[in-house]
Amino acid sequence: MCLAIPGKILTIEEQNNVRIGRVQFGGITRETCLDFCPEAEVGDYVIVHVGFAISRVDREEAERSYALLESMGVLEAELQSDLEDL
């Protein structure tokens, strides 16, 4: 449950004392409330649920953990092609 997707903050402004970001999701843009992510800045990615950012994507963590996954993927693909060659 809890459909939330990552988007990139394009602009930030204050509307009625609320911090609103224009966040881009793969080509569309929507106003998003940033009050739960005060540390998020333009250029950051945030995870957005029902028009509210609930977390700022931790790029270092994401890159680190993805690199491990990526190398698993490469290794497995090599293994598969080795097996096919036999």
Add this chain to the structure above:
Amino acid sequence: MKYLDEYRDGRIARALMAEIARRATRPWVLMEICGGQTHTLMRFGIDEMLPPGVEMVHGPGCPVCVTPLEIIDKAIDIASRPGVTLVSYGDMLRVPGSHQDLFQVKANGGDVRIVYSPTEALKFARANPGRQVVFFAVGFETTAPANAMAVWQAKREGLKNFSMLASHVLVPPAIRALLSSPRNRVQGFIGPGHVCTVMGYREYEELIREFRVPIVVGGFEPVDLLEAILMLVVQLEEGRAEVENQYVRSVTYEGNLPAQKVLAEVFEVCDRKWRGLGGIAESGLALRAEYADFDADRIFGTQGVTAEEPAECISAEVLQGWRKPTDCPAFATRCTPENPLGAPMVSSEGACAAYYQYRRHLATAPGGR
């Protein structure tokens, strides 16, 4: 889409699959909590890819499914009144109440509208001062802060025509209830990634201490779920029972403190009845007394509304992982998305609906298409 597409990479998924098959030397029963995670498992056929010993059963993580019958009836009651606009997330419109659903209320002239965000509900209220706008606020801890903000802002602005019919549920008490049941088969949990984004995963440490069952907080894309399953299998094989975090790009130990703060300001913990599961102590959120002016239940006098909820329904068994939707004799025969017998068949996140939509041709129950 960055941070989404790469977690649907087939090559990495297959590598994780292979590793799970290598590591699992014995059968394990795992449960994913969130309906969104169930949806992904079904949509990408991940449960098909798992080695035969690793069984996924589906949890009660669908707020639509578990919203108590009487809340739906209250929403229907309120939406049917003249001068009222009921504003809701899309999921709730098809959930059957005791006699009808919100779509039928619409058909009979009720003003029922769908919004993507609670801010839209507020906008509507501001733009239509002549109407009583009631926001049907359902959800887990993920959605509660956003719903809380709507009421908080309404109070700050002194909006006179906005109120909320709130029915929130909390995940950790539900897991506790599942684990406490003598019929429990689940040996490891994929924790709810977006609930934990808001709440952190501190609360799960208590659970693993008490029940010695590993919990891995997982994301929602295929690679996330497969990685979380792998981490669970590794723990189980090694005899460990710890809380781990797979969804590191979004979840931290403490969670989102500003969101938790607004939650605590607007809501307080209460006992809550879960449709299909029954009453679970301290498993819900209700508006605090300071927000009584925004409590639709009080304003519209629906507190007395109760609904007949007969003892058992296989929904309960499915939601707790004791049975699969395909085990239900009514699955895909008497119970279909058009004529749902229970809520898990209605919500797109419900296990039964997911099975119906993606997996029906494999159903072992008689009937089918």
Add this chain to the structure above:
Amino acid sequence: MTRGTKQETNIEAGLVCPVPIVSRDSVLLGHGSGGRMSAELLHDIFLPAFQNSVLARLDDQAIVEVNGCRLAFTTDSFVVKPMFFPGGDIGSLAVNGTINDLAMGGAVPLFLSLAFILEEGLSMDVLRQVVESIRVAAGLAGVSIVTGDTKVVEKGSGDGIFVNTSGIGMVPGSLCLSADQARPGDRVLLSGTIGDHGITILSQREGLQFESAIQSDTAALHTLVADMLCAGDGIRCLRDPTRGGLSSSLNEIAGRSQVGIHLDETSIPIREDVQGACEMLGLDPLYVANEGKLVAIVDPHSAEPVLEAMRQNPLGRGAQIIGTVTDTHPGLVTMRTRLGTSRIVDLLSGDQLPRIC
């Protein structure tokens, strides 16, 4: 299927389900969605009343023979809200929609009728704008509006404008395109990106708005169809996937031909921004409406030449082969996901709803 508000008792398992089956004694929005509920309405009410062999084919158009001449005849009503949207309006939809229904039968569209139901209080300027739109669309497509009607209903009884268009076209020779013609081995061709129209409409709806460059793809497809028919005689069936999306059309074909259809997710073209909107709202693009696309079932030998011909036409530049017709699982549409696994592409019950879950 049982109806009624009594509790359904599951005697075998000794369980009683708390949710009664809801009886359908009134029309709901879902009945107009193009999914299972629409099919129910058709099968429960309309077909039994109007039994004849032409209607029973349930194609997008009726092909009738009059004095040796094969005519295609169709009707469609347009109730879109908002009335005006990026890429088009209710007027252009009304023309293109009916032309497309004719074109899916291989017909050359010739004449349209045009009927309005107008709500009292509708701005005359709005009406002029819609009429101008119709004029332009009909001119582009080379069809004439030859007859019409206007009714006005009291304020509150309509949605501004309801439009109905009916169309007549000529079907060449012995061409027989129909949903029951698909055979195992046939290829499934799609003329371009899916979901553009439906997402455009949603992006304009109060409560769901977002910014995008997405426009409705509304277009008259008869020239594309003509090019395809020239390229090969192995075309079995054409459909324009409007409400209910690609899934609806393919499920109809699979059902009528009693074949299976197997799609490849990675071949289905979709714009990045449409994908983004679907992700945000929790929608599956396979169920989102299109107004300027067609899906074709083509025999394997003609597939490549027809695909090439499509790509030469501006309305088919993005054409792809997206799947195959099989003899396994007749009546079901399945899809190979990008992970290499398989899922059903089912017919939806009513409208797809944006979700938070």
